[in-house]
Amino acid sequence: MMPSQFREQHYLGIKGLKIIVKNELNAFLRNKGLIISQLVQPILYYIFIVLGINSFVTNIAYEGKTISYADYALTGILGILIISQMTQTIYRITIDKRYGLLALKRQSGVSPFYYIIGMSMYPTIGICIQSSVLYIIATLFGSSIGLINYLAGIIVVIIVLYFWTSIAALITMKINDYQRRDSIISFIITPLGFTAPAFYLITNVPTFIKVIGYFNPLTYQLYAIRSIVFATPANSLLIIVLVFLATLIMISISSFAVSKMSLVLTER
Numbered sequence: 001m002m003p004s005q006f007r008e009q010h011y012l013g014i015k016g017l018k019i020i021v022k023n024e025l026n027a028f029l030r031n032k033g034l035i036i037s038q039l040v041q042p043i044l045y046y047i048f049i050v051l052g053i054n055s056f057v058t059n060i061a062y063e064g065k066t067i068s069y070a071d072y073a074l075t076g077i078l079g080i081l082i083i084s085q086m087t088q089t090i091y092r093i094t095i096d097k098r099y100g101l102l103a104l105k106r107q108s109g110v111s112p113f114y115y116i117i118g119m120s121m122y123p124t125i126g127i128c129i130q131s132s133v134l135y136i137i138a139t140l141f142g143s144s145i146g147l148i149n150y151l152a153g154i155i156v157v158i159i160v161l162y163f164w165t166s167i168a169a170l171i172t173m174k175i176n177d178y179q180r181r182d183s184i185i186s187f188i189i190t191p192l193g194f195t196a197p198a199f200y201l202i203t204n205v206p207t208f209i210k211v212i213g214y215f216n217p218l219t220y221q222l223y224a225i226r227s228i229v230f231a232t233p234a235n236s237l238l239i240i241v242l243v244f245l246a247t248l249i250m251i252s253i254s255s256f257a258v259s260k261m262s263l264v265l266t267e268r
Contacts (some may be wrong), residue, residue, distance in 0.1 A: 016110035020118025024092065028125045034088075038126045041084075042134040045077045049199065051141065060201060063232035071145050074138050075153070075229055076198030079222045081130050082161050083189050085123035089168035090185060092122050097172070102261065112258035116251055120165040127161050128154070145229055153229040156240065159247050160221040166250040173257040192218050217246065 012019070028034070054070040062072060096102040096119070105115060131154050138145065171184055195209070196218035202210055213219045224243045227236030 012109035012114075013111075014114070016105070016108070017114040017118050020105065020110065020115065021121045024118060024121040025125065027092070028122050034126070035129070038129045039133055042077060042081065042130045043137055045080065046074070046134060046137050046141075050074060050077065050138075053199065062201065062226070062230065065230060065232060067230055068144065070138065070141065071143055071230075072226075073199050074134060074143065074145070075222060075226050076196075077134060078131065078153075078157055078225060079160075079196060079198050079218055080193050081127060081134075082157060082164055082221075083192050083218065085126055085161060086164050086168035086185060086189065088123040088126055089119060089165040090172050092119055093169055093172040097176075102258075106258070106261070112255035113251065115258050116166055116169055116254045117162075119169065120162050123161060123165055124158060127157060131157060149229050149231060153225050156221075156225050156228055156243070159244055160225065163217070163221070163243075163247040163250050166247070166254040169254045170250075170257050173254070173261055192216060195219075196222055198222065 050070050050073040053073065054068070057069045059066050060069050060072055093102070096105070102115075106112075110118070135143075135145070135147075135150055167188075168185070175184065195212045196216045197205075197213060198218075202213050202219065205213070220239055221243055224236070224240045226232065227239060
């Protein structure tokens with residue numbers, strides 16, 4: 001029986017997603033070192049970046065509102081944390097490829113779409129932990145962001161996360177060389193963080209930085225997150241819809257890449 005016939009006859013549907021989600025949750029909880037780093041990272045970002053800059057830049061004008069720079073930068077940290085979670089997706093899918101787990105999951109009837117969604121659970125847990133820690137420490141230092149607005153913003157954060165984890169999955173599917181894979185991720189993560197308006201207003205930077213920023217998807221994703229967190233209605237609904245559609249497209253592309261993978265038990 002051909003692998004495609006095997007998958008067709010034993011399609012697991014939503015059960016396959018549940019199995020992967022459970023596996024990723026257990027794997028995350030077993031990784032104590034990762035949990036500690038996920039807890040510490042947002043604290044360091046907030047103390048050494050947000051509080052440092054906020055000491056001489058207190059309030060800024062954003063979309064017709066006056067908000068504290070600390071709150072603006074907090075949402076920027078969320079963007080940086082989202083990008084950094086790409087490495088977790090690559091780590092988990094690399095393990096699947098190396099030990100033949102990807103082939104076993106596919107042959108067991110897990111659809112490519114559910115595979116991408118399920119393998120994004122590992123970084124999703126991470127970003128939820130980091131977002132919670134970030135809000136707690138920001139509140140302790142006097143943040144004015146309401147809990148309801150923040151939680152609504154986290155929904156957008158997770159949508160954005162799936163955009164980037166899908167890109168990470170696509171890279172992992174297409175590139176087998178570990179050094180090339182790591183180099184590409186390093187090349188992607190650092191420029192994305194620096195060229196998006198995570199810690200500055202894009203309207204206040206030189207033209208060449210502004211142009212680069214407008215080509216960065218994270219720029220629009222941060223706008224969508226901030227439109228919810230700061231309740232700025234101008235163009236927010238359109239941007240959020242576009243961010244959601246972009247995520248669906250990227251998940252679909254990554255799912256297609258998974259469907260075309262050779263089902264081998266080990267990665268060469």
